[in-house]
Amino acid sequence: MSAATTTGRPRYVVAYDGGDRGRDALRWSAVLARSLDVGLDVVVVVRSDDPFSGVYPPVGDVTGVIAEQARGWADEALASLGAGVDARADVRTAGSVAEGLLDAATETGAAAVVVGADGGVNPLGVGTVARTLLHASPVPVVLVPRRETPERVDHLYVAVGTRPGAAAVLAEAWQAAARTGLPLHVVNLVEVDENSGADPDAVGRVRALVEEVRSRSATARVDVEMGRGRTVAEAVGSIDWAAGGLLVLGSSRLAPGRQTFLGPTAARILRHVPVPVVVVPRDPAGEPAGSRS
């Protein structure tokens, strides 16, 4: 049923609300669409009435009026993407924005959901919708920052630790690199302080991991970079991020089944990294989630 199977081109769901975060998602999606040859479904979710909201005295449901305006926002979005991008728009009603986005992703067989992650004053670093998606999405979630977009995405990064699960994320990023022909940078971010110093074996373990994946994957340009600093921010800052970079992060091992879930280290990385971040769901079957598209 999905357009993905009819045209063969993967599609991303773009979370658009007509506001600043929506515009972030839109700008970056345009770049991703051009760079990775994906189609876009711009989705505006209108929140439906909660019967428990206790409106006093009872008045009518304004969802229809808001949906009508939302169709105007969706049109603006399509117009701003221009003709060069394969894009459609969809206005849908759901109990929450995240719920609507995930419904849309399921319906269109989307390969990822793109969401503006700017947290504003939110101490957790990402907005509510992004956070909810990170706790529930069965497909990769692309979190885009409020920054100038590059012309193209031309470097893939993947952050790996040495815990179980790292191999799956690495394999997934590897396939993406092979598919797109982009160079892959395997980064290992570790906090070190004066007392502990860097674990001398870590570099070796990461290289072993890379070799292991290399042995059973398609060819790709790969290098390994070590990020070290007293804090995660410093470790992230010690990497020379390309302007057109895209970082792949794995979900926490705590994620239930095929869902994304951001671990504490990943959440801190997210706050400091200057490029968009793709959080891929944990996949117990070992089948890379991205290969479905």
Place this chain on the structure above:
Amino acid sequence: MTAAPVGGTRHAHEAKGLGGGRVGLLGAVVIGVSTIAPAYTLTGALGPTASAVGDHLPAIFIVGFVPMLLVALGYRALNNAMPDAGTTFTWGSRAFGPWIGWMGGWGLLAATILVLSNLAGIAVDFFYLMLSQATGNAGIADLAANVPVNVAMCLVFMALACWVSYRGLEATKAVQYVLVGFQFLVLGWFAVAAFTRVADGSAPAGLSIDPGWFNPLGVGSFSAFAAGISLSVFIYWGWDVVLTMNEETQGERTTPGRAALSTIAVIVVLYLTIALAVLSFSGTGDGELGMGNADIQENIFAALAGPVMGPFAILMSLCVLASSAASLQSTFISPARTMLAMGHYGALPPQYARVSRRFQSPGYATVVAAVVASAFYAVMRVVSVNVLSDTITALGMMVCFYYGVTALACVWYFRGSWGGNATAFLTTCLAPLVGGLLLLVFFVQTAVDSMDPSYGSGSEIGGVGLVFILGVGVLGLGLVVMAVQYARRPGFFRGESLVVGRSTTDA
């Protein structure tokens, strides 16, 4: 809706309900009770109602429910046929044309602005009362009587509630369960404590329940009766939401009916219990704690909670404060949505139809509602000694007016569709016709009576009772605003956005 298909948009999904979280019987009753906010309603309306009908309070609470129920049946029929954000405004326009529809919408707006200012006033009283109970300093409670302090605090409450509504934040299921449960607990405690004091002889009046209290024919005059019914229409205002929840309830065949009946039963029993408790405890005399005492009438629990509940009176303060604060926020949604709908159809300037993209709330309309309600409260606080009881009485009138218009709109809209169907005739003609006429008769009677400067609390402007000015004056202002709208944007009044009559798309 006049929405044309928009190019590039694939389709719009209409997914009503809450995914897995549909509403069961208990949930529906909680929703029904939460929308009438019993703790707030009773503290505001018990006194004014008792001053109108004396010890026939229980009778009025039973009788007053009847027109409300009749009208609610019509409301439900219209809501099923034309679910629309504008409710009374849209239905009135479709049945009677743009002019009456516009005034019906104005009546709804005026009622919500009145209730907002009253809610905020009650919240301010209880805020200071609670502070004084918590600190043991009786002087703090008197701050509520200081006009500048009172108005300033009220504006703070209004601003907070407006901000919460603007951000599209709404009470959740858990919050509503806790709020409703807490109100039942405290009101039940209050009733038991009051009856206990009546039994042990420590109540100021200590009356035993008299069957005569239940006789509506015992009310002295039709004027008093009409005033009492207007007020009881206000106290029942809101429960009818359970009638319009058909789509969201579990087991769609039986639950809505049972939920409505259960809600009615729960509310009537609760109101009667409290009415009897207060009546037995205080009587209707004008003694210090009597319901006839004008000083305590407009906020009865503030005066009675201490004598009845002793040291636990602070629970009542918490309960009314929580109830009115929650209602203050949810009441902002009503006028904002009505203005949104009126702006959408061109009956108000287009900025009223503006929706905040980030929060998906009617941003402009919400702010307008807050500014108007705040200004209204501030002026009233200065003009009237008993602003709360006067606004409640005027509010009752306004609800009678717009519910009356709604009910008659139902009859007129469905005319000719009855064709031997007894149920349809009953629910879309007989019930709303009788209910609507009754409410409009009570509206007219109260309007005529309230011209007397001594009516209500006895506040007056230029020899005319303040309640009349609030009730009829505000409707007159509506005529002026409507005329201005017609001069500037005649499209709506020429039927360009809402067409009179039944359309083929209506089920």
